[in-house]
Amino acid sequence: MSIKTDGPAGDTGLAIRAIPPLPDVMLEPLVRTALLEDLGRAGDITTDAIVPPQARAQARLVARQEGVLAGLDLARLAFRLVDPAIEFDARLRDGAQLVPGGEIAVLHGPARGLLTAERIALNFLCHLSGVATATASIARAIRPWRCRVTCTRKTMPGLRAVQKYAVRVGGGSNHRHGLDDAVLIKDNHIAIAGGVACAVERARAAIGHLVKIEVEVDTLAQLDEALALGVDVVLLDNMDTDTLREAVRRVDGRAVTEASGRITPETAPAVAATGVDLMAVGWLTHSARVLDIGLDT
Numbered sequence: 001m002s003i004k005t006d007g008p009a010g011d012t013g014l015a016i017r018a019i020p021p022l023p024d025v026m027l028e029p030l031v032r033t034a035l036l037e038d039l040g041r042a043g044d045i046t047t048d049a050i051v052p053p054q055a056r057a058q059a060r061l062v063a064r065q066e067g068v069l070a071g072l073d074l075a076r077l078a079f080r081l082v083d084p085a086i087e088f089d090a091r092l093r094d095g096a097q098l099v100p101g102g103e104i105a106v107l108h109g110p111a112r113g114l115l116t117a118e119r120i121a122l123n124f125l126c127h128l129s130g131v132a133t134a135t136a137s138i139a140r141a142i143r144p145w146r147c148r149v150t151c152t153r154k155t156m157p158g159l160r161a162v163q164k165y166a167v168r169v170g171g172g173s174n175h176r177h178g179l180d181d182a183v184l185i186k187d188n189h190i191a192i193a194g195g196v197a198c199a200v201e202r203a204r205a206a207i208g209h210l211v212k213i214e215v216e217v218d219t220l221a222q223l224d225e226a227l228a229l230g231v232d233v234v235l236l237d238n239m240d241t242d243t244l245r246e247a248v249r250r251v252d253g254r255a256v257t258e259a260s261g262r263i264t265p266e267t268a269p270a271v272a273a274t275g276v277d278l279m280a281v282g283w284l285t286h287s288a289r290v291l292d293i294g295l296d297t
Contacts, residue, residue, distance in 0.1 A: 019094065019165070019168045019169050022073065022161065022165050026161060027073055027077055028081070030074065030158065030162065031077040031081060031120065031124070034078070034123065035078060035081055038120055039116075043116075044112070047112050047115045051111050051112050051115065053112065055110070055112070056108070056110060057111035057297055058107065058108050058297070059106075059107045059118075059296060060104075060107070060295070060296045061103070061104040061105040061125070061293060061294075062101060062103055062294055062295075062296050063098035063099060063100060063101065063102045063291075063292075065100055066099055066100065066133075067098045067129055067130070067133035067136075067291040068096070068097060068098065068129060068132040068133045068136045069092055069093070069096045069097075069098055069129050069132070069169075070094045070128040070132035070165070071094070071125045071127070071128030072092070072094050072104070072105070074124035074125065074128070074162065075088075078117045078124065079107060079113065079117045081117070083113025083114075086107055086108070086113050086117075087109055088107055089107070089108075090105045091106065092105075094132075098293075104125075104293065114297070122293060122294070122295060126292065128163070128165075128166040128169075129166070129291035129293060130289050130290040131166035131167060131285060131288045132167070133170065133288070134170065134283070134288035135149060135167045135169075135171060135284050137265045138172070138263070138281060139170065139172055140171075141266075141268040141269050141272075142271075142272035144269075144272075145272035145273060145275075146277070147271070147272035147276055147278065148173050148277070148279075149171075149172045149268070149278075149279055149284075150172060150174060150258070150280050150281070151164055151167040151173075151174055151281065151284050152280050152281070152282040152285070153175065153178070153179075154282035154283075155285045156285070160177065160178075163285040170284075172284070175280060182214065183203045183212065183214065184214045184215075184216065184235070185199045185203060185213065185214065185215045186216045186235075187216060187218065187237075190216075196215060196217075196225045196226055199215075200231060201229075213231045214231065214232060214234070214258070215235065216234075216235040216237050217235065217236060217237065218237050218239075220243065220246060220247060220250065223247055223250060223251070224250065226255075227251065232255060233256040233257075234247070234251065234255050234256070234258065235258045235280070236257060236258065237260050238262070239259065244259055244271065244274040244275075247274075248275040256277050256278065257275075257276045257277045258279070259271050259276045259279045260279070260281075260282075263279050263280075
């Protein structure tokens, strides 16, 4: 058996591996829910009143600004679910670098379906491309260092899988996907448990041997305590760069180091230069600006 692999779809200025697309079976429920919300109780009464049922049209998805494409399969599904007769010819794929005026896909088919599905398709495409573009801005800023940018659980309800996918497309990596795939002991856990040691001991006694333990620390004293307990990852929360650098020195490879706290493309290089392995950036998913993409008919 021979296997052919393709490289990234576009040049984002980063060494980004090709990201496997999410299967339609995962995406379709999201798109179907969004369409049902938009169609309401009577469907698209504007389009149905104005556009004859036999009318056909051609449309183009076009980038209005620079960025990284993500979410194309959700856009395709939006049109297909509204009218399977719509032909969706993708000219790019997720991960492509977009330029203003660049053609993303060409669509042919019933005009009613094209207009009815337009907004939902663009909602997904603009939002996820915005997430990918924001991630790429951080990944590009820290390119000279071995540090990686990662997202958090600060995702929009129902969109976690696709938002985290967009982060991967933009050159980032994913933190845990939910509460069930890793232990992250935060300050409130520590306060209620009565200390770092007690929290770690309880967690270790309850989890399986493949589950890693991460502890959030605010001070170097807490860091020393966590390291003595042999945790897998330390989350260095809201530390200045001098403290981060000292924290990395103390860890000395005994645990994965992760910095967090108000990291932007402007501040990311200084954080990466401290030697941390990861930087967690929550706004990539909860506050990234949408990328301007339009449907031209």
